[in-house]
Amino acid sequence: MALEVFVEQGYHSASMDEIAERAGVSKPVLYQHFPGKLDLYLALLETSCDTVLAGVREALASTTDNRRRVRATMELWYDYVADRGAAFRLVFESDLTSDPQVRAQIDRVVDQSAAAIAEVISEDTGLPTAASHLLAVSLVGMGHVGAQNWMSRDSALDRAEAVDLVAGLAWRGIGGFPQDRVRDPHARSDDK
Numbered sequence: 001m002a003l004e005v006f007v008e009q010g011y012h013s014a015s016m017d018e019i020a021e022r023a024g025v026s027k028p029v030l031y032q033h034f035p036g037k038l039d040l041y042l043a044l045l046e047t048s049c050d051t052v053l054a055g056v057r058e059a060l061a062s063t064t065d066n067r068r069r070v071r072a073t074m075e076l077w078y079d080y081v082a083d084r085g086a087a088f089r090l091v092f093e094s095d096l097t098s099d100p101q102v103r104a105q106i107d108r109v110v111d112q113s114a115a116a117i118a119e120v121i122s123e124d125t126g127l128p129t130a131a132s133h134l135l136a137v138s139l140v141g142m143g144h145v146g147a148q149n150w151m152s153r154d155s156a157l158d159r160a161e162a163v164d165l166v167a168g169l170a171w172r173g174i175g176g177f178p179q180d181r182v183r184d185p186h187a188r189s190d191d192k
Helices: 002-013 016-023 028-035 038-062 066-083 085-092 098-124 131-150 159-174
Strands: none
Touching: 002 016, 002 038, 002 085, 016 028, 016 038, 016 085, 038 066, 038 085, 038 098, 066 085, 066 131, 066 159, 085 098, 085 131, 098 131, 131 159
């Protein structure tokens, strides 16, 4: 309930009275669990960020085929936007991004998502850490910015079409970096 209030009204306009009312509890009960509105907001934000990060790790671990990894990761962003639109907006469209605690959580999603992806890129291609990180951050941006745009514009494309397009674009880019054959001489060329 609180999540919807924050997303609908923004942090500054949301009131603890309305949050308590929608949650079906008294305001004192709400304050027993959260000392203030910012504490509640940060708890919701942290949970939402953890969900995204767990999804990225799951997508990367779902297969060793890198083309499928790219698709699974892009599906994560689009599924997260479509299925958990409110949580996505809390993470990526917050009106409180100037608060250091909020900014730290948002940055954590991008940084840790990119770190997980960069590790795979570096291991598979032998690219230096800095290069792998830049590619990974770019892929994360492609995923979450593309998904955000798709959702906010009520695209004529359905989710599967959008994922196909963006995953194809991402794969055509990252798939151009050859796997490190020294590490895995038995890898097939279509597993890049």
